[in-house]
Amino acid sequence: MNFIRVGAACPVTKVADIHYNIENIKKCIEESLAKHCKIVVFPELSITSYTCGDLFTQNHLIEQSIKAIEELAQFSKDKDILIALGAPLVHKYSLYNCAYILHKGRVLGILPKNFIPNYTEFYEKRWFTEGNALSEESIDLYFQKEIPFGSNLIFSDGINKIAFEICEDLWVTIPPSSFLSLGGANIICNLSASNELVSKYEYRRNLVASQSARCMAAYIYSSSGVFESTTDLVFSGHLMISENGSMLKENHRFQRENEVICSIIDIDKLNSERLKNVSFRDSTKIYNYNVREIKFSFDDLNYGEFDRYVDKHPFVPSGEKQREERCKEIFNIQSAALAKRISHTGLNKAVIGISGGLDSTLALLVIIKTFDMLKIPRKNILTITMPGFGTTDRTYNNAVSLCKALDTTFKEINIVDACLQHFKDINHPIENHDITYENVQARERTQILMDIANKEGGLLIGTGDLSELALGWCTYNGDHMSMYSVNCSIPKTLVRYLVNYVAEHEMEKEASDILLDILDTPVSPELLPKDKNGDIVQKTEDIVGPYELHDFFLYYFIRQGATLEKIAFLAKVAFKNEYDDATIDKWLDKFVKRFFTQQFKRSALPDGPKVGTISLSPRGDWRMPSDASYNLWVK
Template identity: 70%
Template sequence: MNFIKISTASLKTRVSDVDYNTTEIKSCINEAINANSKLIIFPELCITSYTCADLFYQQKLLEKSATAIKNLCDFSAGKDILISVGAPLTFQNSLYNCAFIIFNGKVLGIVPKSFIPNSSEFYEKRWFSNGNKIKSSNVNLFFQSSIPFGVNLIFKCDPFKFGFEICEDLWAVIPPSSNLALMGANILCNLSASNELVSKSTYRKNLVDLQSAKCISAYAYASCGVHESTTDVVFSGHMIISENGSTLNENERFSRESDIMSAIIDIDKLNNERLKNITFRDNTAFYEEEIVEIPFIYSDTSIKKFDRYIDKHPFVPSNISERELRCKEIFNIQVAGLAKRLSHTGLTKTVVGISGGLDSTLALLVMIKTFDLLNLPRKNILTITMPGFGTTDRTYNNAVELCKNLGTDFREINIVDACIQHFKDIGHPTSVHDVTYENVQARERTQILMDLANKENGILVGTGDLSELALGWCTYNGDHMSMYSVNCSVPKTLVRYLVKYVADKEVSKNISEILMDILHTPVSPELLPKDATGDIVQKTEDIVGPYELHDFFLYYFMRQSATPEKIIFLANQAFNDKYDETTIQKWFDKFLHRFFQQQFKRSALPDGPKVGTISLSPRGDWRMPSDASNNAWKS
């Protein structure tokens, strides 16, 4: 499935002791191979050590360095791993700080450092020349001739394409890695020697994450460690592996032993992002230089132990503080969307159906904050509860108490008699509890809400969420329709956290207690008669499947355009402690069937704000024929 495991290395070195450093490099290579890695990135000038200073002028050191490269080539023969090491290179009477890329017994290519720092604690220009003008050249070493040399080299084993830059290059206004990405590289590598200063590690990490995001790539960074010379500065051996803006792995700095760090990269994810990103595609037109692709072939890229972290709930940050910030931002986006709609229309009233469930609760909380923001009285929010055949005391009481405590204009309209009359009108027995029985109730409620909105000169605010839209779990021209839908791009797994955020941060204790009970109520449309005990009999997740699975399927189907095989594989990895493979497959088949079958509902959606990276709006993110076939996605 085009995953690849890569490693970075932080070395225990001795300054100018090439033999010792080479031994440590070999040890790390073996460790990476044992970890099933297919690439290992060593720090800048790791063969000699970075802090040799004027010793770089010594012919003996340069000879030892070249011999070490030969030694590593011999060592790499028969090994299925791409190796990048830092070493000096003499070329046309100048010395260059280079990355040597080695695979299976030979040097595939050599990449010079483009930008040489020469200020503050760095004074590399005393020894090294800028390599940014070197393109499509060749160099000869004593053991190998005609080795590609330049900054325009891409090392390619489809679909994996590697590009290399060195330390300061990343700090440039336009880093070489930006050009390498436009040339096709999807794994960018940095051999570095970045000293430690207060807060510099945070800046460095942000820089790596940002570059991986801008380049829609993986970015692997390896810096030299504490055994470099400490005459003036200290190095920490910082290592970072990021993927499209997210840190996959970061080491504990200041280790005194050689160490490797690994992560699994999802190349299909990156390539799909590039395919959809028009700005990235357009930027490739600006790169007109010759691209030198250097092919090589891995004998096997299968991953023996898949240890990439797969989040069960990709819409919900696992970090608590980050989750709180995300919820606050989403809530404010919803509020801003509704506020604009009210100010544009000049209307000062809203209508919403309150069931005592999560979605209508979230919509009401958005309305409360919007009205407070616009200095409108909460009594202008008409909250309507419409008990039917399946309404339970728990949801009814929660709806009543919530609206009263929030100070809205609360009204109750029982729909039972109206529905019974409608059953008579269309000749439907009340004893037949089929889809007609359910949809009559949903449409009766929407008719009441729409007509009340007209009567009160307001707008009907919709409550349906993204997960329900994906599954088509709504009644066409019933709860499917509104005049503005504030939850339309909020998935069900996130609705819970948004309501909890408001309960924790935005409301009084008594309201918070009501919200917490709503959070612990099973999700149900309550359209079928309750049982003898008065409990809910119709639980949505028993019918359509767990929402956490459907949100997982939706994320990978929409965000990454992943194949069914990959989605099932990732779901098995994420939920192996909760669902077996048969259960996951069953609900994925249900997801696919309903997603394709119910597109006609999404083709006629009301307006509503996009809050995350995924939306099913027919005017924006998702344009799909209502009669498209899902046969190509069936297993």
């Protein structure tokens, strides 16, 4: 499934004490191997230390650093790990600040620093030369000949394509890693020596995360530690591993021991992002950057225990503050979208069916916010509840109470008699509680709502969510249809948090209490008769499976194009304490079959706003033939 564990290391060092430094580097390599890392990145000039100053002009320091590279290459001879070390190099009477890339006893390549800082606290041009003009050269060291030398090297084992830049390279207008990623690199490593100043930490962190997102790559960053000279500067040993904008692992700075952090990178995820991003492909044509690919191979890619964090609810931020901010943002996007549609149509009325369930509740709350924003009276919101054969007292009472608490124009239309007449018209036995029995009710409700919208000169607002669309859990030409759908790209797992956010932050107590009870009600279409106690008998998740699983499946299937094998694997990691393997396999199979067979409903969706990374709109993100076969995806 193309996972690889990578590491960033910061060894304890002494300035200019090469023998001391490489002993700690060896310890960090051993620790990286013990943690199953296949790549480990050390800081800039880690062999000598970064703060040697004019000692870099001493031949002895330079010669000893090359001997240290030989020693470390020999040390790596039986070790299946790619090692990136920093050391100086003299080439054609110029001194270069370089990254040496070692694997199993050999120096695979040497990369010079492209951009040499020479401002504020940095004066590297006193010693070092820029390497950005070097591309097709090779170097002979006394222990190995014809070593590729240049800033355009990519080291490839087939699927993992690894490139390197050094410190300042990341801080320039167009970092070399931008071009290297267009050349195919999906893992970028940075050997750095970035000093600490007030607030520089946050800026550096944002640089790493944003560059990994811009390049759609993993980014491994290792900076010099606290044992560098403090004559004028302090270094913190900042270590980071980021993947496509997400910070997977980061250390606590200012450590005084050898330190290695590691994380598992999902290469398939990165490659999938690039495959879908047309702008990335176009950039590879415009910026025709010449790279040299250095082939090598790992013996295996065993990553040890799979300890990568897998979020059970990828659509829902885990942090409370972030979740609150996300809900506010989504609620504003929904309201802005509806406001535009209302302004464009010139209609100042809205019609919505209210069931007492979560989806219609969220849609009503969006209408309320929109009308308040447009200064349209809430009485222009026509809320219709339409009890049928399965409507329970709890949902009915919540629907009635909420509409009145929000000061809408409320109307109740019982659909039982109309449905009984329709059963008679189509010769359908009333005791036959099949799909026709259920769909008649859904279509009757939609017919009523559409006709009232015409009669009143209003806009019928749809309530269906993203999860229902993915599963096709809606009646074609029934609750599937509306004049504008505000929930169409919001998954079920997020709907609950949005309603809760509005209840806590945007409602008076009376309405808030009703919303909290709606949140506590089981999800149901209420199309089958209630039991003898008047309770819900038709619980959606008993029929189609847990929505939290289906939302998880949807995210990885659409967002990452993951195989079912990988989706199942990740789901079993994320939900190991909630569902057994057989349950996950069962509902994944159900998800795939329903997703394929129900595309025809998504092909006829009404308009609605995209609010997150996934939308199933046939006019936007997802264009799929309605008659595609699922046979390739199921066992």
